[in-house]
Amino acid sequence: MNSYMKSIQTALVCLVVIFAALFGHKDPAKAQQFWIHEHVALTDDVITLGDIAEPKTAKGRERWPKVRDIQLWRAPLAGQRIVLSRSQVMERLTAVDQEVARHSVIPREIIFQRGARVYSREELASMVTDYLLPQMRGLGEEIEFRDFRVPAPVFLENAYDKIEIQTLSDPLPGRISLRINIIDAHGSVSRRLTGNVFADVWATVACAARPLNRGDIVNPGDVRFEKKNLAYLRDEVWEGRTGPWRVRSSIGQGQPILKRALDAVPVISRGDMATLIYQGSLVTLSVPVQVLEDGQKGDTVMVRNLSSRKEISGTVQDSGTVVAR
Secondary structure: OHHHHHHHHHHHHHHHHHHHHHHOOOOHHHHOOEEEOOEEEEOOOEEEHHHHEEEOOHHHHHHHHHHOOOEEEEOOOOOOEEEEEHHHHHHHHHHHOHHHHHOEEOOOEEEEEEOOEEEOHHHHHHHHHHHHHHHHHHHOOEEEEEEEEOOOOEEEOOOOOEEEEEEOOOOOOEEEEEEEEEEOOOOOEEEEEEEEEEEEEEEEEEEEOOOEOOOOEOOHHHEEEEEEEHHHOOOOEOOOOOOOEEEOOOEOOOOEOEHHHEEEOOOEOOOOEEEEEEEOOOOEEEEEEEEOOOEOOOOEEEEEEOOOOOEEEEEEEEOOEEEEO
């Protein structure tokens, strides 16, 4: 009986351990009470916990009035920047308040500098997006910005300074160069910084429904419309509705049809037979000729007289007539 009871007790202990493992575990990150900032702008001579951190939990907010004025370091001088590693920050926090150190989320490093405001990479990226999106909205159906290369962090020395985003030209799909200006209270540029961002612009464009070879005439059945990323198209895409057009350079199936790959279908083509008309003051003569060049109405082309084999230039009048010059 004793062995039976011992077995039951052992089983109960195991169940308690299992339940504790399954339901009693808490995420350490959620237990952290204070969040330490990665970039800190300072106006006073002494750095306090309130300068570098903010409470993130109810427990942290409850303790905040008691700990926010804890002094940590002397502030850097004007124009000076100080970088402290996570281990240095942890060491200092532990020395002044072990509970704060134990319940703080500390970044890999903290950058301190004198200033009224500091802008992080995320804030600058948001400003760039807000600036570019309205200008590019008409270029496509979907626009996404990625690979932000901005000079973060950006510290503003005075409370009345502001950041202005510019582009050197109208923004287009692909890599966009940026100018980040720091504007002072008088509206003058006190600092100029540079950066760039990549814009993916998705739009529905005309594509080849089948492989199109040089010299093919593009018919409606040869075109289908697909969504493509304009960031990877370096030339203007044909709108797909005007024509007729002839293929100038081969286009693979599914590839966008670029304007540079098309030529207008000529009124008269090389190899065509036509009539060459000589118009004099008293007489008009006509002779059969072979066309040696493609041409639109009004173009000057070379033709060959089929009787004399002589080559003559003339102006295209219509699909079967060339007027001698």
